[in-house]
Amino acid sequence: MKNEFPSKRDLYEAMEYVQQYAHRTPILSSGMINEKLGCTVYFKSEHLQKTGSFKARGALNALLSLKADIEPKGVVTHSSGNHGQALAWASNLLGIAAVVVVPRNAPTVKVEAIQAYGAEVFFCEPNLESREEHCFRIHKERGYVIIPPFDDYRIIAGQSTMMQEILGQIDDLDCAIVPVGGGGLLSGSLLAAERSSKELLVFGAEPSASGDAMESFKTGVRVRTGGAETIADGLRTALGERNFEIISKKADGILPASEDNIKLALKWIYMYLKQAVEPSAAVSLAAILENAEVFRGKKVVSILCGGNLDLKALPF
């Protein structure tokens, strides 16, 4: 892929690739939540996506577009979370060898999920240098292609397929509130929204306790450290470079969500939608809650981005 933003054609191709194997996830809603907020909230259920998160989309697109160019010996990534599972699953599906580098202190349940999808797990020290070093060593030694979790145009184009679907599922949508960690899903959603003919405001939603995207968006300079102090563990990462480029040019804003509102939104999702999601999936609703006056009377889509939760860590 060229070293410029994914084109309309790239997004279309990603859709062709992704819909072969991924679910067209349903839209859910709750009269009770709408009443409480004074707006109409549509929930896109990416926690029901293959591997339990939207990350399956990016992994599929990265591997299928890679395979269209070369026959890779294998792929490698580092991840303690949903990207690792997604890459393991997609590689297995497409018959590509995969290694996932995982920090030594990652939860056993996540390591087992990656192994269950058939990927090889390499343990490293729990810091970014060790992760990247191991990843690069496997790339050099085995010739495996590195597939980054978000800072990659094939991944971004893959994640764009979620918003492409939403635009076909909901008419006259006013706003989309997309959770932002590394920024893969938000940057993809921005490209999809821009290239549709629909009028739609697209906001990021971020835990205040990991406010690097908001800070970067405001100042125009990318902050390179996230924050570990949020319950929304999937969103602790700082923005990627390519993601920041797209987000700083195209987003309509980044909305903060306090930890209290994330917990309250999570409770509503369990109580009213009856969906078991991970805390990161509540951040988008929490941002609507926290900025309710902005959305009053509007049709808003909120993203249930993942459901791979540690049941023991539920804050109820």
Add this chain to the structure above:
Amino acid sequence: MKNEFPSKRDLYEAMEYVQQYAHRTPILSSGMINEKLGCTVYFKSEHLQKTGSFKARGALNALLSLKADIEPKGVVTHSSGNHGQALAWASNLLGIAAVVVVPRNAPTVKVEAIQAYGAEVFFCEPNLESREEHCFRIHKERGYVIIPPFDDYRIIAGQSTMMQEILGQIDDLDCAIVPVGGGGLLSGSLLAAERSSKELLVFGAEPSASGDAMESFKTGVRVRTGGAETIADGLRTALGERNFEIISKKADGILPASEDNIKLALKWIYMYLKQAVEPSAAVSLAAILENAEVFRGKKVVSILCGGNLDLKALPF
């Protein structure tokens, strides 16, 4: 309605009534659960039904068939659980006054839900005599019609609509495993299955710690006390008289589920289906788990009967 089992026509009429206002709830599945069990399990999502449980069906049918005969002054029931919410909701929808008698020690969240649907709440002592006494007094004083939670043919015909739907949603189903407390859903499902042209085995599933239905089914004599020692609080009730009549004649068996298996099944439903259900909704899967050899290679439907859970009481 006549004092005999609901007829094919009653079931058909119930379907006409119920589908006007209730959801046709979706069927869910999980490759991981199928792999673990060696059979294909379809989950009927009644936790996504109006009011968060299948009880909305019975309440709707009871009120709509009542209204077809008379213009009731109001209706009254006693319930600390899903039937109370269902009757409150259906009454409000149809413009009928409703009183729900609730034990003094019922969780605030359940009382508030009943009130939110617009019903009047009367508190009583937490025992069956006090509940029935209050109920009867309101019936006498106000002329309100008593709508029992399960021991009633209109309720049974209403609950039958769930199985009527399932038979149109899943082809070549081998078995249905239906949770049993008072027996409204199981007796309705048995009538629906019998009156379809499909071959289908229908089993009840019951917590071993509240094994009255199994005992009654084996001995042919109705045991009138349930058991409070199960986490599946929706299934602590003993079988109703009319329900027992139908179940003892038509069920293919009652399967037990241990508390450990109920908790494991509940965990699977959260982890693999990503659905937030109440513990009673895990009993049907727990019974499949506990009797896995019976179902190997079969197509089985398991019922997620409700999702009105006390988040604080989750056993994770």
